[in-house]
Amino acid sequence: MDLDSIGSEREQGPSWARAHWPVVELDEVNAGLDPTLMTIEKVAAAAGAAAASEGKSSAEIGQAANDSICAMMLIRTYRVRGHLAANLDPLGLHKRDMPEDLKPEYHGFTGDALDRPVWLGGALGLKQASVREVVEILRRNYCGNVGLEYMHINDVAERRFLQERMEGRDAEIRFTPEGKQSILQKVIEAEQWERFLARKYVGTKRFGLDGGESMIPALESVIKYGGQYGVREIVFGMAHRGRLNVLANVMAKPYRAIFSEFAGGSTNPEDVGGSGDVKYHLGTSSDREFDGIQVHMSLVPNPSHLEAVDPVVLGKVRALQVHRGGSEAVGAVLPVLLHGDAAFAGQGIVAECFGFSGIPGYGTGGTIHYVINNQVGFTTSPQFARSSPYPSDIAKSVQAPILHVNGDDPEAVTFACKLAIEYRQRFHRDIVIDMWCYRRFGHNEGDEPSFTQPLMYAEIRKHPPVSELYGERLRAEGVIDPAWAEARAGEFTALLENEFEAAKSYLPNKADWFEGRWSGLGRPDTPETERRNVSTSVDENTLREVGRILTAIPESLAVHKTLQRIIEAKSAMFVSGEGFDWATAEALAFGTLLREGCGVRLSGQDSARGTFSQRHAAWVDQRDGHKYIPLTQVPGARFEVRDSPLSEFGVLGYEYGYSIADPRTLVLWEAQFGDFANGAQVIIDQFIAAGEAKWLRASGLVMLLPHGYEGQGPEHSSARPERFLQLCGEDNMQVAYCTTPANYFHLLRRQMHRDFRKPLVIMTPKSLLRHKLAVSSLADFTGDSHFKRLLSDLGGPADEAVKRLVLCTGKLAYELMEARDKAEDHNTSIVRIEQLYPFPSEPLVARLARMASLEEVVWAQEEPQNQGYWNFLDWRIERCLAEAGVRPKRPVYAGRAASASPATGLAKRHAAEQAALIADALGHSRQAPAQRKAG
Ligand SMILES: Cc1ncc(C[n+]2csc(CCOP(=O)(O)OP(=O)(O)O)c2C)c(N)n1
Secondary structure: OOHHHHHHHHHOOOOOOHHHHOOOOOOOHHHHOOHHHOOHHHHHHHHHHHHHHHHOOOHHHHHHHHHHHHHHHHHHHHHHHHHOOOOOOOOOOOOEEEHHHHOHHHOOHHHHHHHHHEEOOOOOHOOOEEEEHHHHHHHHHHHHOEEEOOOOOOHHHHHHHHHHHOOOOOOOOOOOHHHHEEEEHHHHHHHHHHHHHHHHHOOOOOOOOOOOOOHHHHHHHHHHHHHHHOOOOEEOOOOOOOOHHHHHHOOOHHHHHHHHOOOOOOOHEEEHOOOOOHHOOOOOEEEEEEEEEEEEEEEOOOOOOOOHHHHHHHHHHHHHHHHOOOOOOHHHHEEEEEEEEEHHHHHHHHHHHHHHHOOOOOOOOEEEEEEEEEEOEEEEEEEHHHHOOOOOOOHHOOOOOOEEEOOOOOOHHHHHHHHHHHHHHHHHHHHEHHHEEOOOOOOOOOHHHHOOOHHHHHHHHOOOOHHHHHHHHHOOOOOOOOOOOHHHHHHHHHHHHHHHHHHHOOOOOOOOOOOOOHHOOOOOOOOOOOOOOOOOOOOOHHHHHHHHHHHHHOOOOOOOOOHHHHHHHHHHHHHHOOOOOOOHHHHHHHHHHHHHOOOOEEEEEOOOOOOOOOOOOOEEOOOOOEHHHHHHHHOEEEEEEEEEOOHHHHHHHHHHHHHHOOOOOEEEEEOOOOHHHHHOOOOOOHHOOOOOHHHHOOOOOOOEEEEOOOOOOOOOOOOOOHHHHOOOOOOOOOOOOOOHHHHHHHHHHHHHHOOOOOEEEEEOOOHHHHHHHHHEOOHOOOOOOOOOOOEOOOOOHHEEEOOOOEEEEOOOHHHHHHHHOOOOHHHHHHEEEEEOOOOHHHHHHHHHHHOOOEEEEEEEEEEEEOOOOHHHHHHHHHHHHHHHHHOOOEEEEEEOOOOOOOOOOOEEEEEEEHHHHHHHOOOOOOOOHHHEEEE
16 A cells, blocks of 8 residues: 555545545445345345245244344344453453343343244354354354454445454464464563563562563564565554563563663663663664564654653654555554553543544554553553543544453464454554553552552452463463473573673664664764854755746646735746745745755644645645645655644654654644644653653754744744743754744755754744745845854944844844834844854854944843743853953843733733833833833
């Protein structure tokens, strides 16, 4: 399957109906294959005809017709509700009565009726059978150690596929003796691994898998069978529980490497300047081979924040699929997410990620979700952790099938995984395995569980380990001899002892973070304070060529008449070489990068048109609604602009994931308004700001955050720049607020042209999008033009004449200049800080040093004093003043008073505040109301 097929039916036009799941047509073919889909009349007629052909009386024919109809109801009921009677809880604490409608009496079969042959017409693979036998088969199929929920799926082909795997007289979970032995072997290794760690590192947290060991052979089967079905790469995301086990026994991370990390030694972040992370958050990658097929696997590092890694995994998978391209791309790269039951049910990001699964630009052809359902979250029992019957119910929102399975039966769990990978590879949709198990110890090994779960833990203490139960079963089946399991456990422990010794002299390999697609990139070799510009200008012909693409309307396209005018205005910019606005500069940055072979992926709510109707990256035909995306016309372009689902947490995580997998694509996430980014705070704090330091994973992600005080009220004014600045340290990311289209152009291009990647947060304009002064000319993109961290005044005094220097950033600069000019003030200069972090102290000092007449330096901002830039810049500016040796020793603050809310909702008050802070900044008023109030 190629990537463009995902959700392609939704791309076909504006039809509302097409944006929904297809209506199921119960056609003759389906009904013919499955009599439970037939009408009552048809079942009656077919059953009656069968009875008649056997020479039955008319009363018997009537009875046969009735029996068959009731049998069909019975079969359907098992398909829908059989899972309610499945044997899922290894502890037996979760008591579930057999639902009445799963009993034959409910459907009218009692006494002799149970043994009458009933026409089934191929249902359950049977022509006819007694109801007693039907029920016996259905209980085996649907109420054993696997319970399947799938009748909520619309697609008949999917349902039939699952039925074929689950149903029938002979349907049973079957493994060869060798297969059973290798399942047991993996269970033993999983168990011994935890025991070994417990013995060697007493009191150290490991968040063991104890009680859920069946997961290890089951994941093994995902890799093995995945390989057979075309999977070549698996990206795993998971939380703490069982992570060390997965690292060692699934990802094949060398045991000695893990021991060495336990010993506190050799996590390699320190070797290359990172700060490192605890071992149960670290990622790894490896190759494993089954039956001659090699599968590359990576486990994405994650923070403590449960489920936050999910969208990151999906974004990474998408990037890998795009990179592969072709018809095999989706099948070749598989996301696998492992979840805890409490987190899966509780964290909303899970729902956001399910939401991506069928959307063009975000779908990844199905994720395998594996819930380690140990029936407790830290100390909280399920009845307090969710309102839904199962932790997995959220998956029904996308009609994903759900396999509930008893974790004490490793064969059942492995079967569920085998089925899951086959389903994913065939239908390219999400599927869930909900493995019911238990947590043998506390939340971590030092945590006492009986304070809160005395009954559960009394049961757990009596409960034999999985290896013992399964070992006994295999002995009874004659698959292993009595000493087999003990011998395997002994061998494995001996191996671990050797590895433990080897760990003492283990030296980790060099960090792998700039390999593969990252080769040629590295960490910056200059301090953050330096200019670090690379050439980002383009020649005029190139610019004009991209301009032609941006202004050529295909004849076949009927564009909106206002858009036509916008495009004409754009053409005029290229004719005059003047007046290039923000949107055009951005499109030129994208277009020129595309020409140079970079990819560009822009994702955000309504990003194609742009929140402020400024971008128009997609032109929509006014007659049939089809889209035309001009930048895709750049030869060889890898350009995507995606209107994202209405999510911030999920989408930002997704784009971050994309960016860590593809440094050659400019990945941009745009917030509708900048403040909505706080819905994605976990991604910002845990991944974007700290990911490189913790996990040695660089990212060139760009965040576009519309920002600016324009009287729109508390929620549409501030992108909270202070939050980002507070996170800045150790050269971890960049924060910018540009005031000219050309500077924005160079900033975006610089992001791809430097030999290192750092996240870039840009406060983007709203009113500046159309401001008459916020324009650039052709020469600002060409020749020796480049990104400028500081921008000088427009028409201010020469440096030597400056008495008052007003430093600011963003759109306020234009308001200050306008007011200054209006007041005919010839001693005040307004200098814009275009890049806030890394702070451009060196050009600022150089500038200040030239201002021999300087008397006062002001920092002006529109944001309240406790917000914006003041707290970040105050001491930095002070240091620059000292270094430059100018008279003023401290900058003075001019701006709004400290405030709980970012902005007033009252237009008049906004205007008064804005006027006051501008007058204050320029020294045109003695009154500085904002400053007075700020304690
Ligand atoms: C977002 C978030 N909130 C709270 C926590 C603290 N916490 C860590 S583990 C845990 C319980 C998780 O339960 P479950 O998802 O069932 O996984 P289990 O530990 O049982 O395997 C909690 C509340 C966290 N890590 N992340």
